[in-house]
Amino acid sequence: MDPVLRRFRHYFPLNAEDAQALTAAVVRARHVAAGERIVHEGERPDHINLVLSGFIARVKTVPEGHNQITSLYLDGDVFDLRMYVLRQMDHTLTAISPARIGYIPRDQLLRLADQRPNLQRAFWAAALVNESILAEWLVNIGRRRGPERLAHLICEIFWRLRAVGRLQGTDFALPFRQGEIAEMLAFSPVHVSRAVGRLRREGLVAESGPGLVVRDLAGLQRFAGFDPAYLHLSNDA
Amino acid sequence: MDPVLRRFRHYFPLNAEDAQALTAAVVRARHVAAGERIVHEGERPDHINLVLSGFIARVKTVPEGHNQITSLYLDGDVFDLRMYVLRQMDHTLTAISPARIGYIPRDQLLRLADQRPNLQRAFWAAALVNESILAEWLVNIGRRRGPERLAHLICEIFWRLRAVGRLQGTDFALPFRQGEIAEMLAFSPVHVSRAVGRLRREGLVAESGPGLVVRDLAGLQRFAGFDPAYLHLSNDA
Protein backbone atom coordinates (compact mmCIF):
# COMPACT_ATOMS: atom_id res chain seq x y z
CA MET A 1 0.00 0.00 0.00
CA ASP A 2 1.10 3.50 -0.77
CA PRO A 3 3.03 4.73 2.25
CA VAL A 4 1.77 8.27 1.83
CA LEU A 5 -1.84 7.19 1.89
CA ARG A 6 -1.21 4.92 4.80
CA ARG A 7 0.40 7.70 6.74
CA PHE A 8 -2.36 10.20 6.02
CA ARG A 9 -5.07 7.72 6.89
CA HIS A 10 -3.39 7.31 10.19
CA TYR A 11 -3.50 11.04 10.86
CA PHE A 12 -7.09 11.52 9.86
CA PRO A 13 -9.83 9.22 8.52
CA LEU A 14 -10.09 9.72 4.77
CA ASN A 15 -13.00 8.62 2.60
CA ALA A 16 -12.55 7.11 -0.84
CA GLU A 17 -12.73 10.47 -2.57
CA ASP A 18 -10.14 12.00 -0.30
CA ALA A 19 -7.81 9.12 -0.95
CA GLN A 20 -8.38 9.33 -4.65
CA ALA A 21 -7.78 13.07 -4.75
CA LEU A 22 -4.59 12.71 -2.74
CA THR A 23 -3.26 9.90 -4.89
CA ALA A 24 -4.03 11.86 -8.02
CA ALA A 25 -2.21 14.93 -6.73
CA VAL A 26 1.06 13.16 -6.00
CA VAL A 27 3.38 13.25 -8.96
CA ARG A 28 5.75 10.29 -8.89
CA ALA A 29 8.90 12.14 -9.46
CA ARG A 30 12.30 10.68 -9.30
CA HIS A 31 14.83 8.31 -7.86
CA VAL A 32 17.64 9.94 -5.98
CA ALA A 33 20.96 8.35 -5.11
CA ALA A 34 22.42 8.30 -1.63
CA GLY A 35 24.14 11.60 -1.00
CA GLU A 36 22.17 13.51 -3.62
CA ARG A 37 20.78 16.91 -2.66
CA ILE A 38 17.10 17.38 -3.35
CA VAL A 39 16.54 20.99 -2.38
CA HIS A 40 19.40 23.41 -1.99
CA GLU A 41 19.84 26.17 0.53
CA GLY A 42 18.61 29.40 -1.01
CA GLU A 43 16.16 27.87 -3.47
CA ARG A 44 12.53 28.85 -3.71
CA PRO A 45 10.68 25.60 -4.37
CA ASP A 46 7.23 25.62 -5.93
CA HIS A 47 6.01 22.26 -4.69
CA ILE A 48 6.09 20.13 -1.58
CA ASN A 49 7.98 16.85 -1.53
CA LEU A 50 7.04 13.46 -0.14
CA VAL A 51 9.21 10.46 0.61
CA LEU A 52 7.98 7.36 -1.17
CA SER A 53 10.87 5.24 0.07
CA GLY A 54 14.29 5.80 1.60
CA PHE A 55 15.73 8.29 4.06
CA ILE A 56 15.83 12.06 3.56
CA ALA A 57 17.60 14.41 5.96
CA ARG A 58 17.06 18.10 6.52
CA VAL A 59 20.46 19.60 7.22
CA LYS A 60 21.47 23.06 8.36
CA THR A 61 25.01 24.32 8.11
CA VAL A 62 26.70 26.37 10.78
CA PRO A 63 29.27 28.90 9.57
CA GLU A 64 32.14 27.09 11.29
CA GLY A 65 31.56 24.24 8.87
CA HIS A 66 29.58 21.84 10.98
CA ASN A 67 26.39 20.30 9.72
CA GLN A 68 23.37 19.51 11.81
CA ILE A 69 20.62 17.20 10.62
CA THR A 70 17.45 18.65 12.13
CA SER A 71 14.97 16.10 10.82
CA LEU A 72 14.92 12.66 9.34
CA TYR A 73 12.13 11.68 6.97
CA LEU A 74 11.18 8.21 5.84
CA ASP A 75 8.51 6.44 3.80
CA GLY A 76 5.31 8.42 3.70
CA ASP A 77 6.66 11.56 5.34
CA VAL A 78 5.93 14.97 3.94
CA PHE A 79 8.90 17.20 4.13
CA ASP A 80 9.13 20.70 2.83
CA LEU A 81 5.67 21.70 3.95
CA ARG A 82 7.47 24.76 5.17
CA MET A 83 7.83 26.22 1.72
CA TYR A 84 4.28 27.26 2.44
CA VAL A 85 5.69 30.28 4.25
CA LEU A 86 9.32 30.33 3.28
CA ARG A 87 10.82 32.92 1.03
CA GLN A 88 14.02 31.01 0.87
CA MET A 89 15.09 27.63 2.08
CA ASP A 90 17.50 28.01 4.97
CA HIS A 91 18.55 24.39 4.83
CA THR A 92 19.32 21.60 2.39
CA LEU A 93 17.43 18.34 1.87
CA THR A 94 19.69 15.40 1.18
CA ALA A 95 19.06 11.73 0.58
CA ILE A 96 21.08 9.60 2.95
CA SER A 97 20.03 6.38 1.26
CA PRO A 98 18.78 5.62 -2.21
CA ALA A 99 15.27 7.05 -2.23
CA ARG A 100 12.17 7.63 -4.30
CA ILE A 101 10.41 10.91 -3.88
CA GLY A 102 7.18 12.41 -5.19
CA TYR A 103 5.77 15.89 -5.03
CA ILE A 104 2.57 17.90 -5.02
CA PRO A 105 2.56 21.24 -6.83
CA ARG A 106 1.91 24.15 -4.55
CA ASP A 107 -1.34 25.37 -6.07
CA GLN A 108 -2.70 21.85 -6.13
CA LEU A 109 -1.92 21.47 -2.46
CA LEU A 110 -3.81 24.67 -1.71
CA ARG A 111 -6.78 23.46 -3.71
CA LEU A 112 -6.78 20.14 -1.85
CA ALA A 113 -6.65 21.92 1.49
CA ASP A 114 -9.55 24.18 0.54
CA GLN A 115 -11.81 21.55 -0.93
CA ARG A 116 -11.14 18.59 1.32
CA PRO A 117 -11.20 19.37 5.02
CA ASN A 118 -10.09 15.86 5.89
CA LEU A 119 -6.93 16.24 3.84
CA GLN A 120 -6.30 19.67 5.26
CA ARG A 121 -6.44 18.20 8.73
CA ALA A 122 -4.19 15.32 7.78
CA PHE A 123 -1.57 17.71 6.42
CA TRP A 124 -1.89 19.80 9.50
CA ALA A 125 -1.47 16.78 11.72
CA ALA A 126 1.58 15.68 9.77
CA ALA A 127 3.24 19.03 10.36
CA LEU A 128 2.44 18.93 14.06
CA VAL A 129 3.80 15.42 14.48
CA ASN A 130 7.00 16.58 12.82
CA GLU A 131 7.18 19.37 15.33
CA SER A 132 6.66 16.96 18.19
CA ILE A 133 9.52 14.80 16.97
CA LEU A 134 11.73 17.84 16.61
CA ALA A 135 11.01 18.83 20.21
CA GLU A 136 12.05 15.38 21.37
CA TRP A 137 15.27 15.66 19.35
CA LEU A 138 15.94 18.88 21.18
CA VAL A 139 15.53 17.12 24.51
CA ASN A 140 17.66 14.23 23.30
CA ILE A 141 20.53 16.45 22.22
CA GLY A 142 20.19 18.83 25.12
CA ARG A 143 19.76 16.42 27.97
CA ARG A 144 20.94 12.91 27.14
CA ARG A 145 24.59 12.05 26.81
CA GLY A 146 26.69 9.72 24.77
CA PRO A 147 25.32 6.21 24.44
CA GLU A 148 21.86 7.07 25.75
CA ARG A 149 21.47 9.69 23.04
CA LEU A 150 22.36 7.20 20.35
CA ALA A 151 20.12 4.53 21.82
CA HIS A 152 17.19 6.94 21.85
CA LEU A 153 17.64 7.74 18.18
CA ILE A 154 17.80 4.07 17.27
CA CYS A 155 14.57 3.38 19.14
CA GLU A 156 12.81 6.24 17.38
CA ILE A 157 13.81 5.06 13.95
CA PHE A 158 12.73 1.54 14.80
CA TRP A 159 9.24 2.65 15.82
CA ARG A 160 8.83 4.95 12.87
CA LEU A 161 9.87 2.30 10.38
CA ARG A 162 7.60 -0.22 11.97
CA ALA A 163 4.65 2.19 11.92
CA VAL A 164 5.06 2.48 8.21
CA GLY A 165 5.25 -1.25 7.60
CA ARG A 166 8.90 -1.41 6.68
CA LEU A 167 9.79 -3.83 9.47
CA GLN A 168 8.56 -7.17 10.63
CA GLY A 169 9.50 -8.53 14.03
CA THR A 170 12.37 -6.73 15.70
CA ASP A 171 15.05 -7.34 13.08
CA PHE A 172 16.27 -3.97 12.12
CA ALA A 173 19.36 -2.65 10.40
CA LEU A 174 20.33 1.02 10.52
CA PRO A 175 21.84 1.87 7.15
CA PHE A 176 23.65 5.04 8.22
CA ARG A 177 27.30 5.83 8.32
CA GLN A 178 28.66 7.05 11.60
CA GLY A 179 29.34 10.46 10.16
CA GLU A 180 25.65 10.84 9.39
CA ILE A 181 24.68 9.67 12.84
CA ALA A 182 27.06 12.29 14.20
CA GLU A 183 25.22 14.98 12.27
CA MET A 184 21.92 13.83 13.76
CA LEU A 185 23.13 13.60 17.35
CA ALA A 186 25.39 16.67 17.38
CA PHE A 187 28.41 14.52 18.09
CA SER A 188 31.77 14.26 16.42
CA PRO A 189 32.18 11.14 14.30
CA VAL A 190 34.77 9.84 16.74
CA HIS A 191 32.34 10.17 19.59
CA VAL A 192 29.73 8.21 17.67
CA SER A 193 32.21 5.41 17.24
CA ARG A 194 32.76 5.29 20.98
CA ALA A 195 29.03 5.38 21.72
CA VAL A 196 28.42 2.55 19.26
CA GLY A 197 31.21 0.58 20.86
CA ARG A 198 29.58 1.00 24.21
CA LEU A 199 26.17 -0.22 23.02
CA ARG A 200 27.92 -3.15 21.38
CA ARG A 201 29.73 -4.09 24.56
CA GLU A 202 26.39 -3.90 26.39
CA GLY A 203 25.00 -6.41 23.88
CA LEU A 204 22.34 -4.00 22.64
CA VAL A 205 23.44 -3.68 19.02
CA ALA A 206 25.75 -5.53 16.67
CA GLU A 207 27.73 -4.73 13.58
CA SER A 208 26.67 -5.95 10.16
CA GLY A 209 28.84 -4.77 7.33
CA PRO A 210 27.47 -1.32 6.62
CA GLY A 211 25.39 -0.05 9.51
CA LEU A 212 24.06 -1.46 12.74
CA VAL A 213 21.72 -4.25 13.72
CA VAL A 214 19.55 -4.02 16.80
CA ARG A 215 20.10 -6.94 19.15
CA ASP A 216 17.93 -6.10 22.08
CA LEU A 217 15.27 -3.51 21.45
CA ALA A 218 13.70 -3.72 24.87
CA GLY A 219 17.12 -3.30 26.39
CA LEU A 220 17.81 -0.28 24.21
CA GLN A 221 14.56 1.35 25.24
CA ARG A 222 15.32 0.77 28.90
CA PHE A 223 18.83 2.09 28.40
CA ALA A 224 17.62 5.28 26.68
CA GLY A 225 14.50 5.84 28.74
CA PHE A 226 12.55 5.75 25.49
CA ASP A 227 8.81 6.43 25.44
CA PRO A 228 7.25 6.44 21.96
CA ALA A 229 4.29 8.64 22.92
CA TYR A 230 5.76 11.68 21.17
CA LEU A 231 5.60 9.89 17.81
CA HIS A 232 1.80 9.81 17.99
CA LEU A 233 1.57 6.43 16.37
CA SER A 234 -1.63 5.50 18.21
CA ASN A 235 -2.40 1.85 17.84
CA ASP A 236 -1.52 0.77 14.33
CA ALA A 237 1.37 -1.56 13.65
CA MET B 1 -3.37 46.61 18.29
CA ASP B 2 -4.20 43.08 19.16
CA PRO B 3 -0.97 41.10 18.95
CA VAL B 4 -2.74 38.01 17.72
CA LEU B 5 -4.31 39.83 14.82
CA ARG B 6 -1.06 41.56 14.04
CA ARG B 7 0.74 38.27 13.99
CA PHE B 8 -1.80 36.55 11.78
CA ARG B 9 -1.92 39.44 9.35
CA HIS B 10 1.76 39.07 9.02
CA TYR B 11 1.47 35.41 8.13
CA PHE B 12 -1.29 35.85 5.60
CA PRO B 13 -3.31 38.83 4.36
CA LEU B 14 -6.67 38.84 6.10
CA ASN B 15 -9.71 40.79 5.01
CA ALA B 16 -12.02 42.56 7.42
CA GLU B 17 -14.29 39.55 7.80
CA ASP B 18 -11.40 37.21 8.53
CA ALA B 19 -10.14 39.60 11.15
CA GLN B 20 -13.57 39.97 12.67
CA ALA B 21 -14.14 36.21 12.78
CA LEU B 22 -10.76 35.64 14.39
CA THR B 23 -11.26 38.33 16.99
CA ALA B 24 -14.68 36.98 17.82
CA ALA B 25 -13.34 33.46 18.25
CA VAL B 26 -10.67 34.36 20.79
CA VAL B 27 -11.94 34.12 24.31
CA ARG B 28 -10.07 36.47 26.60
CA ALA B 29 -9.31 34.07 29.30
CA ARG B 30 -7.09 34.73 32.22
CA HIS B 31 -4.13 36.30 33.83
CA VAL B 32 -1.47 33.89 34.97
CA ALA B 33 1.30 34.61 37.43
CA ALA B 34 4.96 33.94 36.76
CA GLY B 35 5.63 30.28 37.44
CA GLU B 36 2.04 29.18 37.02
CA ARG B 37 1.38 26.07 34.97
CA ILE B 38 -1.19 26.49 32.21
CA VAL B 39 -1.42 23.00 30.80
CA HIS B 40 -0.14 19.98 32.66
CA GLU B 41 1.59 16.93 31.33
CA GLY B 42 -1.03 14.25 30.76
CA GLU B 43 -3.99 16.54 30.25
CA ARG B 44 -6.27 16.41 27.26
CA PRO B 45 -7.08 20.03 26.45
CA ASP B 46 -10.15 20.95 24.40
CA HIS B 47 -9.02 24.32 23.11
CA ILE B 48 -5.92 26.01 21.77
CA ASN B 49 -4.21 28.76 23.70
CA LEU B 50 -2.78 32.07 22.57
CA VAL B 51 -0.40 34.42 24.32
CA LEU B 52 -1.86 37.91 24.64
CA SER B 53 1.11 39.18 26.61
CA GLY B 54 4.02 37.72 28.54
CA PHE B 55 6.25 34.70 28.13
CA ILE B 56 5.08 31.09 28.03
CA ALA B 57 7.47 28.13 27.91
CA ARG B 58 6.87 24.60 26.73
CA VAL B 59 8.87 22.34 29.00
CA LYS B 60 9.60 18.64 28.82
CA THR B 61 10.94 16.68 31.76
CA VAL B 62 13.61 14.03 31.45
CA PRO B 63 13.38 11.17 33.96
CA GLU B 64 16.68 12.12 35.61
CA GLY B 65 14.98 15.28 36.80
CA HIS B 66 16.24 17.79 34.27
CA ASN B 67 13.86 20.11 32.51
CA GLN B 68 14.21 21.28 28.95
CA ILE B 69 12.30 24.24 27.57
CA THR B 70 11.63 23.33 23.96
CA SER B 71 9.81 26.48 22.90
CA LEU B 72 9.28 29.99 24.07
CA TYR B 73 6.09 31.84 23.15
CA LEU B 74 5.41 35.54 23.38
CA ASP B 75 2.73 38.08 22.47
CA GLY B 76 0.57 36.88 19.63
CA ASP B 77 1.97 33.34 19.51
CA VAL B 78 -0.30 30.35 19.25
CA PHE B 79 0.90 27.51 21.36
CA ASP B 80 -0.84 24.24 21.85
CA LEU B 81 -1.89 23.90 18.25
CA ARG B 82 -0.60 20.42 18.72
CA MET B 83 -3.61 19.32 20.68
CA TYR B 84 -5.05 18.98 17.23
CA VAL B 85 -3.47 15.54 17.08
CA LEU B 86 -2.43 14.80 20.60
CA ARG B 87 -4.10 12.27 22.78
CA GLN B 88 -2.18 13.45 25.75
CA MET B 89 0.12 16.35 26.39
CA ASP B 90 3.67 15.10 26.78
CA HIS B 91 4.86 18.41 28.16
CA THR B 92 3.84 21.23 30.45
CA LEU B 93 3.14 24.85 29.53
CA THR B 94 4.37 27.29 32.14
CA ALA B 95 4.32 31.07 32.38
CA ILE B 96 7.79 32.43 33.02
CA SER B 97 6.55 35.96 33.44
CA PRO B 98 3.18 37.37 34.38
CA ALA B 99 1.05 36.75 31.30
CA ARG B 100 -2.38 37.10 29.80
CA ILE B 101 -3.63 34.25 27.69
CA GLY B 102 -6.68 33.67 25.54
CA TYR B 103 -8.05 30.59 23.86
CA ILE B 104 -10.11 29.34 20.96
CA PRO B 105 -12.36 26.31 21.55
CA ARG B 106 -11.40 23.38 19.40
CA ASP B 107 -14.59 23.09 17.38
CA GLN B 108 -14.58 26.79 16.70
CA LEU B 109 -11.03 26.54 15.41
CA LEU B 110 -12.07 23.77 13.04
CA ARG B 111 -14.99 25.83 11.80
CA LEU B 112 -12.75 28.81 11.18
CA ALA B 113 -10.28 26.68 9.27
CA ASP B 114 -13.02 25.21 7.10
CA GLN B 115 -14.86 28.44 6.36
CA ARG B 116 -12.00 30.89 6.03
CA PRO B 117 -9.12 29.70 3.89
CA ASN B 118 -7.05 32.75 4.77
CA LEU B 119 -7.24 31.94 8.43
CA GLN B 120 -6.49 28.33 7.77
CA ARG B 121 -3.34 29.36 5.97
CA ALA B 122 -2.35 31.78 8.70
CA PHE B 123 -2.69 29.04 11.33
CA TRP B 124 -0.73 26.70 9.13
CA ALA B 125 1.99 29.29 8.67
CA ALA B 126 2.14 29.92 12.40
CA ALA B 127 2.75 26.24 13.04
CA LEU B 128 5.46 26.08 10.39
CA VAL B 129 7.27 29.12 11.71
CA ASN B 130 7.26 27.51 15.14
CA GLU B 131 8.84 24.46 13.58
CA SER B 132 11.47 26.58 11.89
CA ILE B 133 12.39 28.21 15.18
CA LEU B 134 12.56 24.83 16.85
CA ALA B 135 14.97 23.60 14.20
CA GLU B 136 17.22 26.57 14.82
CA TRP B 137 17.14 25.85 18.56
CA LEU B 138 18.32 22.37 17.76
CA VAL B 139 21.24 23.76 15.80
CA ASN B 140 21.95 26.25 18.55
CA ILE B 141 22.04 23.63 21.27
CA GLY B 142 23.78 21.04 19.13
CA ARG B 143 26.45 23.14 17.51
CA ARG B 144 27.10 26.37 19.34
CA ARG B 145 28.92 26.47 22.66
CA GLY B 146 28.82 28.54 25.79
CA PRO B 147 28.56 32.26 25.25
CA GLU B 148 27.67 32.00 21.55
CA ARG B 149 24.68 29.85 22.41
CA LEU B 150 23.43 32.41 24.91
CA ALA B 151 24.08 35.31 22.54
CA HIS B 152 22.08 33.60 19.82
CA LEU B 153 19.08 33.17 22.10
CA ILE B 154 19.20 36.80 23.16
CA CYS B 155 19.25 37.93 19.54
CA GLU B 156 16.27 35.74 18.70
CA ILE B 157 14.18 37.09 21.55
CA PHE B 158 15.09 40.62 20.59
CA TRP B 159 13.91 40.17 17.01
CA ARG B 160 10.75 38.39 18.01
CA LEU B 161 9.79 41.04 20.53
CA ARG B 162 10.47 43.77 18.08
CA ALA B 163 8.42 42.07 15.37
CA VAL B 164 5.47 42.14 17.69
CA GLY B 165 5.88 45.78 18.63
CA ARG B 166 7.01 45.28 22.19
CA LEU B 167 10.30 47.07 21.69
CA GLN B 168 11.37 50.46 20.44
CA GLY B 169 14.96 51.16 19.58
CA THR B 170 17.43 48.59 20.80
CA ASP B 171 16.76 48.91 24.50
CA PHE B 172 15.85 45.50 25.65
CA ALA B 173 15.73 43.78 28.99
CA LEU B 174 15.56 40.00 29.28
CA PRO B 175 13.30 39.25 32.24
CA PHE B 176 14.43 35.67 32.79
CA ARG B 177 16.24 34.11 35.68
CA GLN B 178 19.42 32.26 34.91
CA GLY B 179 17.84 28.97 35.86
CA GLU B 180 15.23 29.47 33.16
CA ILE B 181 17.85 30.42 30.62
CA ALA B 182 19.66 27.21 31.56
CA GLU B 183 16.52 25.22 30.76
CA MET B 184 16.32 26.85 27.35
CA LEU B 185 19.97 26.40 26.43
CA ALA B 186 20.50 22.94 27.93
CA PHE B 187 23.11 24.30 30.32
CA SER B 188 23.51 24.03 34.04
CA PRO B 189 22.62 27.22 35.91
CA VAL B 190 26.24 27.68 36.88
CA HIS B 191 27.30 27.54 33.28
CA VAL B 192 24.77 30.21 32.38
CA SER B 193 26.27 32.46 34.99
CA ARG B 194 29.70 32.04 33.45
CA ALA B 195 28.39 32.64 29.94
CA VAL B 196 26.62 35.79 31.07
CA GLY B 197 29.79 36.94 32.74
CA ARG B 198 31.67 36.47 29.52
CA LEU B 199 29.19 38.51 27.47
CA ARG B 200 29.33 41.18 30.12
CA ARG B 201 33.11 41.33 30.02
CA GLU B 202 32.89 41.62 26.25
CA GLY B 203 30.64 44.64 26.73
CA LEU B 204 27.71 43.01 24.91
CA VAL B 205 25.20 42.92 27.75
CA ALA B 206 24.85 44.52 31.17
CA GLU B 207 23.12 43.67 34.39
CA SER B 208 20.02 45.53 35.51
CA GLY B 209 18.45 44.29 38.68
CA PRO B 210 16.45 41.28 37.55
CA GLY B 211 17.54 40.13 34.13
CA LEU B 212 19.85 41.39 31.43
CA VAL B 213 20.05 44.47 29.26
CA VAL B 214 21.45 44.33 25.77
CA ARG B 215 24.29 46.78 25.29
CA ASP B 216 25.45 46.07 21.78
CA LEU B 217 22.99 44.20 19.63
CA ALA B 218 25.08 44.31 16.47
CA GLY B 219 28.02 42.98 18.44
CA LEU B 220 25.92 40.18 19.88
CA GLN B 221 24.74 39.18 16.43
CA ARG B 222 28.28 39.13 15.12
CA PHE B 223 29.40 37.17 18.15
CA ALA B 224 26.67 34.55 17.73
CA GLY B 225 26.64 34.41 13.96
CA PHE B 226 22.97 35.30 14.12
CA ASP B 227 20.87 35.46 10.95
CA PRO B 228 17.16 36.20 11.55
CA ALA B 229 15.96 34.58 8.32
CA TYR B 230 14.60 31.52 10.14
CA LEU B 231 12.14 33.71 12.04
CA HIS B 232 10.33 34.58 8.80
CA LEU B 233 9.61 38.10 9.90
CA SER B 234 9.69 39.48 6.35
CA ASN B 235 9.79 43.26 6.36
CA ASP B 236 7.55 44.51 9.12
CA ALA B 237 8.96 46.20 12.15
Added chain:
DNA sequence: CGCCGTGTTGACTATTCTCAACCCAGGTGG
Protein backbone atom coordinates in the same frame (compact mmCIF):
# COMPACT_ATOMS: atom_id res chain seq x y z
C1' DC C 1 18.33 40.67 62.31
C1' DG C 2 18.11 36.48 59.85
C1' DC C 3 16.13 33.96 55.99
C1' DC C 4 15.53 32.83 51.23
C1' DG C 5 16.10 32.98 46.46
C1' DT C 6 19.55 34.19 43.02
C1' DG C 7 23.80 34.86 41.21
C1' DT C 8 28.99 34.29 41.51
C1' DT C 9 33.24 31.96 42.11
C1' DG C 10 36.55 28.13 42.89
C1' DA C 11 37.97 23.36 42.68
C1' DC C 12 37.33 19.12 40.84
C1' DT C 13 35.26 15.83 37.70
C1' DA C 14 32.99 14.22 33.56
C1' DT C 15 31.97 14.63 28.88
C1' DT C 16 33.18 15.60 24.38
C1' DC C 17 36.33 17.40 20.73
C1' DT C 18 40.44 17.37 17.92
C1' DC C 19 44.33 15.42 16.00
C1' DA C 20 46.76 11.66 14.62
C1' DA C 21 47.84 6.95 13.92
C1' DC C 22 46.17 2.79 12.55
C1' DC C 23 42.98 -0.96 10.78
C1' DC C 24 40.17 -3.11 7.53
C1' DA C 25 37.28 -4.11 3.40
C1' DG C 26 36.28 -3.13 -1.27
C1' DG C 27 37.67 -1.63 -5.62
C1' DT C 28 41.21 -0.69 -9.20
C1' DG C 29 44.93 -1.19 -12.12
C1' DG C 30 48.98 -3.64 -13.29
Added chain:
DNA sequence: CCACCTGGGTTGAGAATAGTCAACACGGCG
Protein backbone atom coordinates in the same frame (compact mmCIF):
# COMPACT_ATOMS: atom_id res chain seq x y z
C1' DC D 1 46.53 -12.39 -8.22
C1' DC D 2 48.52 -8.81 -5.84
C1' DA D 3 49.92 -3.97 -4.64
C1' DC D 4 47.77 0.04 -3.75
C1' DC D 5 44.38 3.38 -2.80
C1' DT D 6 40.35 5.08 -0.51
C1' DG D 7 36.68 5.66 2.69
C1' DG D 8 34.98 4.37 6.81
C1' DG D 9 35.68 2.91 11.53
C1' DT D 10 38.70 2.45 15.85
C1' DT D 11 41.86 3.82 19.33
C1' DG D 12 44.88 6.81 22.14
C1' DA D 13 46.39 11.26 24.04
C1' DG D 14 45.66 15.78 25.25
C1' DA D 15 42.75 19.90 25.31
C1' DA D 16 38.44 22.26 25.61
C1' DT D 17 33.84 22.48 27.31
C1' DA D 18 30.43 21.77 30.71
C1' DG D 19 28.61 19.61 35.09
C1' DT D 20 28.63 19.15 40.18
C1' DC D 21 29.40 20.52 44.70
C1' DA D 22 30.30 23.85 47.95
C1' DA D 23 31.15 28.36 49.74
C1' DC D 24 29.96 32.91 49.62
C1' DA D 25 27.70 37.53 48.22
C1' DC D 26 23.74 40.26 47.96
C1' DG D 27 19.07 42.13 48.08
C1' DG D 28 14.32 41.79 49.49
C1' DC D 29 11.45 40.85 53.05
C1' DG D 30 9.34 39.07 57.23
